Amino acid sequence: MAAESSPPPPYKPYRHRETLTPHSRAISCVKFSNDGTLLATSSLDKTLAVFSVHPILTPTPLSTLIGHSDGVSDLAWSYDSHYICSASDDRTLRIWIARSGESIKTLRGHSAFVFCVNFNPPSNLIVSGSFDETVRVWDAKTGRCDHVIRAHSMPVTAVHFNRDGSSIVSGSHDGSCKVWDAVTGACLKVLIDEKGAPGPGVSFTRFSPNGKYILVGTLDGNLKLWSFSTGKVLKNYTGHVNRVYCITATFSVSLSGKYIISGSEDQGVYIWDVRSKALMQKLEGHSDTVICVSCHPMENIIASAGLDNDKTVRIWVQDA
Amino acid sequence: MNVSIIDPLQGDFPEVIEEYLEHGCMKCIAFNRRGTLLAAGCANGTCVIWDFETRGIAKELRDKDCTHPITSVCWSKHGRHILVSATDRSLTLWNVVNGEKIARVTLQHVTLHAYLHPGSCSPSVSLACPIASAPVLVDLITGSTTVLPVSVCDTGNGVPPQSRNKFSDGSPPFTPTAACFNKHGDLIYVGNSKGEILIIDYKSNQVCGVVPTSGGAVIKNILFSRNGQFLLTNSNDRTIRMYDNLLSQKDGPRSLDEVSSSCDGLEGIEKLKAIGSNCLVLSREFQDAINKIQWKAPCFSGDGEWVVGASGSKGEHKIYIWDRAGHLVKILEGPKEALTDLAWHPVRPFMVSVNLSGAVYIWAKDYTENWSAFAPDFKELEENEEYVEREDEFDLVPDIEKVKESDINEDEEVDILTVEKDSSFSDSDMSEDELRFLPAIPCPDEPEQQDKYVGSSLKLVDSNHSGSPLSEEAGQNGLANESSPIEVVGNSLGDDTDAGTSSKRKRKPSEKGLELQAEKGRKQPIKKIKSSSSKSSKSKNRTIEVLETSDDVIEVLQ
Numbered sequence: 001m002a003a004e005s006s007p008p009p010p011y012k013p014y015r016h017r018e019t020l021t022p023h024s025r026a027i028s029c030v031k032f033s034n035d036g037t038l039l040a041t042s043s044l045d046k047t048l049a050v051f052s053v054h055p056i057l058t059p060t061p062l063s064t065l066i067g068h069s070d071g072v073s074d075l076a077w078s079y080d081s082h083y084i085c086s087a088s089d090d091r092t093l094r095i096w097i098a099r100s101g102e103s104i105k106t107l108r109g110h111s112a113f114v115f116c117v118n119f120n121p122p123s124n125l126i127v128s129g130s131f132d133e134t135v136r137v138w139d140a141k142t143g144r145c146d147h148v149i150r151a152h153s154m155p156v157t158a159v160h161f162n163r164d165g166s167s168i169v170s171g172s173h174d175g176s177c178k179v180w181d182a183v184t185g186a187c188l189k190v191l192i193d194e195k196g197a198p199g200p201g202v203s204f205t206r207f208s209p210n211g212k213y214i215l216v217g218t219l220d221g222n223l224k225l226w227s228f229s230t231g232k233v234l235k236n237y238t239g240h241v242n243r244v245y246c247i248t249a250t251f252s253v254s255l256s257g258k259y260i261i262s263g264s265e266d267q268g269v270y271i272w273d274v275r276s277k278a279l280m281q282k283l284e285g286h287s288d289t290v291i292c293v294s295c296h297p298m299e300n301i302i303a304s305a306g307l308d309n310d311k312t313v314r315i316w317v318q319d320a
Numbered sequence: 321m322n323v324s325i326i327d328p329l330q331g332d333f334p335e336v337i338e339e340y341l342e343h344g345c346m347k348c349i350a351f352n353r354r355g356t357l358l359a360a361g362c363a364n365g366t367c368v369i370w371d372f373e374t375r376g377i378a379k380e381l382r383d384k385d386c387t388h389p390i391t392s393v394c395w396s397k398h399g400r401h402i403l404v405s406a407t408d409r410s411l412t413l414w415n416v417v418n419g420e421k422i423a424r425v426t427l428q429h430v431t432l433h434a435y436l437h438p439g440s441c442s443p444s445v446s447l448a449c450p451i452a453s454a455p456v457l458v459d460l461i462t463g464s465t466t467v468l469p470v471s472v473c474d475t476g477n478g479v480p481p482q483s484r485n486k487f488s489d490g491s492p493p494f495t496p497t498a499a500c501f502n503k504h505g506d507l508i509y510v511g512n513s514k515g516e517i518l519i520i521d522y523k524s525n526q527v528c529g530v531v532p533t534s535g536g537a538v539i540k541n542i543l544f545s546r547n548g549q550f551l552l553t554n555s556n557d558r559t560i561r562m563y564d565n566l567l568s569q570k571d572g573p574r575s576l577d578e579v580s581s582s583c584d585g586l587e588g589i590e591k592l593k594a595i596g597s598n599c600l601v602l603s604r605e606f607q608d609a610i611n612k613i614q615w616k617a618p619c620f621s622g623d624g625e626w627v628v629g630a631s632g633s634k635g636e637h638k639i640y641i642w643d644r645a646g647h648l649v650k651i652l653e654g655p656k657e658a659l660t661d662l663a664w665h666p667v668r669p670f671m672v673s674v675n676l677s678g679a680v681y682i683w684a685k686d687y688t689e690n691w692s693a694f695a696p697d698f699k700e701l702e703e704n705e706e707y708v709e710r711e712d713e714f715d716l717v718p719d720i721e722k723v724k725e726s727d728i729n730e731d732e733e734v735d736i737l738t739v740e741k742d743s744s745f746s747d748s749d750m751s752e753d754e755l756r757f758l759p760a761i762p763c764p765d766e767p768e769q770q771d772k773y774v775g776s777s778l779k780l781v782d783s784n785h786s787g788s789p790l791s792e793e794a795g796q797n798g799l800a801n802e803s804s805p806i807e808v809v810g811n812s813l814g815d816d817t818d819a820g821t822s823s824k825r826k827r828k829p830s831e832k833g834l835e836l837q838a839e840k841g842r843k844q845p846i847k848k849i850k851s852s853s854s855k856s857s858k859s860k861n862r863t864i865e866v867l868e869t870s871d872d873v874i875e876v877l878q
Contacts, residue, residue, distance in 0.1 A: 104765065
């Protein structure tokens with residue numbers, strides 16, 4: 001425990017600032033770009049929308065990415081914030097130029113809905129997870145599929161690269177969360193909660209910013225922080241509802257503290273303190289399940305997206 | 321990052337050819353400092369930069385002036401510049417990021433090896449070892465050259481005038497001598513034709529120490545290990561010699577001064593030899609007594625644990641690996657074409673070799689399944705261990721479970737931010753400025769192919785809108801949680817659209833991979849979208865249950 005000479009600054013609550021309705025159907029994902037200037041959303045209405053959120057925080061629509069023939073489940077930004085890769089139910093992934101909306105590449109190979117996608121930090125590789133129970137690693141430049149990993153026995157719900165791009169974590173409805181070597185495709189480690197096997201499906205997983213911890217959300221309302229090296233659960237964040245959907249959670253790190261933010265099926269956005277696991281705030285306003293949250297990379301701004309009865313993207317900022 | 325989990329017991333050197341890269345006729349190769357990019361000089365004068373992670377071409381450096389075969393390639397320390405020497409006697413300095421030429425110098429003779437000064441971030445000085453004369457230091461911006469002394473008598477009273485702008489015509493021809501910088505570039509080590517290693521101070525251009533090698537054979541190659549602690553020489557007497565570098569890494573000249581002041585009693589050559597013996601100590605000699613191989617492209621492994629020598633004579637492609645104690649641990653044999661160049665990856669157990677026809681082979685460790693990865697409580701044992709039961713093993717309610725809850729330290733600080741420095745790089749601090757990757761710009765698809773596929777996929781979607789066709793493999797075998805070895809994929813139509821380059825890559829699965837493929841009945845490597853239409857009749861019952869747990873159900877149910 002770090003010796004704190006000054007107490008941490010008091011928690012500043014977030015308040016609602018903006019509402020956007022860019023889509024005609026449920027929104028599946030919302031993400032800020034890595035440079036903090038753009039916000040992208042994807043939806044079951046087969047399109048993605050890109051907003052500019054810089055310099056003033058009034059998101060202005062920039063482009064609409066049209067091309068998929070079925071709903072889009074996930075999107076990922078490339079590291080330089082130029083490209084977006086989207087995962088769709090039409091079994092393909094597409095790479096778009098974010099600002100112009102042009103689709104430049106289509107990655108084919110999955111035999112079922114593609115559910116989740118992510119770039120590696122150098123953005124020369126793309127990892128995708130699909131309902132065909134495989135995880136695929138693609139070369140971003142040529143579109144070749146480098147590896148097909150037969151990862152799970154049920155749909156893969158989340159894939160994420162770690163900080164240096166050497167490992168991939170994948171979670172699936174079969175209840176397991178596995179770590180793979182990005183270069184060879186070999187399995188490095190398996191994290192299954194020992195108490196419940198087969199346990200509740202894993203709805204979401206990602207690495208911590210330094211790659212040492214893995215955040216795993218399961219369909220029994222638990223959001224656990226695992227230590228990658230020891231394979232033990234360190235923290236468990238509860239209070240939200242997660243039984244059906246694959247709700248994303250994210251780390252929020254700033255000078256004011258480290259938090260974990262997650263959506264919930266009770267229409268709120270939950271914010272927990274990483275260390276104490278205390279629920280700091282619940283943001284209300286959506287009228288349906290909050291399926292996805294994203295934190296601005298530099299400032300304390302949260303974007304959250306809701307499902308069909310809501311169809312909005314809400315922006316939350318802290319009081320100055 | 322994976323280093324902590326990967327089994328440390330396996331030998332850390334590559335054993336099988338994993339892949340080969342082809343792009344024109346490549347002649348020489350060099351890794352950048354982190355091993356993320358591989359530069360290859362080609363016979364047509366262009367320099368190709370491969371992204372080692374994706375095994376694809378990241379950039380090509382070409383220019384209308386550079387049309388002659390390249391003899392050597394060298395990266396700058398931060399990976400932003402590449403120095404290339406070619407058979408038209410030129411040295412060219414490239415900026416890697418924008419692919420433009422910075423400087424070009426033409427020398428008197430063709431350079432065999434050229435090195436950039438390793439100490440600075442944007443180097444402009446290079447050390448060139450020409451084919452038929454003494455090594456020179458070339459300032460790439462001004463074009464001035466400084467000839468290095470190659471024998472001890474040069475440092476006597478009659479020092480021949482160091483010509484600045486032109487090569488002194490009166491100098492006698494030398495047989496090729498080898499030279500290299502030490503780790504920080506403040507000392508230059510020259511191996512001359514008398515078999516002596518000369519230690520030259522970079523700034524003063526004076527020979528400060530001499531180390532004679534036994535036998536006095538011409539030294540063909542001289543190089544340091546990555547950490548600067550070991551020196552390797554390759555001599556004409558078919559022996560590779562390894563020396564321990566006793567000088568401190570941080571300030572070579574100063575520790576050299578200290579050594580020289582301790583030898584004050586001696587004069588002239590004797591003094592230089594005494595100094596030399598305090599700087600380098602011969603620790604091992606490597607040779608093949610049976611075949612008497614003339615070694616080619618000797619080098620160290622990234623961590624300095626292994627010494628590698630290659631043989632390209634008689635058209636063979638053999639790589640010998642010794643450990644530092646001198647034992648020959650492995651002989652790797654490549655495809656039947658002579659080897660021309662070799663490089664070891666700076667951090668990972670990969671090796672890259674070039675053959676005569678210009679293909680680059682990537683050697684890697686043999687892939688073995690790590691079975692202990694498949695379940696969290698699996699542990700690999702070296703040998704049979706007697707299992708000792710716990711006291712409460714057969715109790716209905718073992719005590720162990722009761723204490724489990726309190727093990728988790730509830731309020732423990734969880735550090736999700738700090739990143740440890742990578743110990744294999746001594747000065748990772750300045751890595752902010754380093755170029756590790758070239759941005760991967762996706763190549764746009766061909767427009768016709770896109771339209772064709774959109775048409776067909778729409779048809780398929782309409783016919784199976786109530787379920788997703790599961791892949792064949794899922795139902796077919798019980799390999800539920802197993803990861804498959806590297807599969808030969810890449811046949812999907814419409815994906816290979818790099819029309820501009822003629823590169824291709826092939827992957828040879830290791831033996832084990834081939835076995836496993838044979839087991840599975842050889843059906844899966846071909847993944848084409850058209851064939852999936854035949855799978856639409858597959859079981860859909862499972863999919864309904866599965867779909868309910870995702871947010872995609874909304875669309876389906878409606």
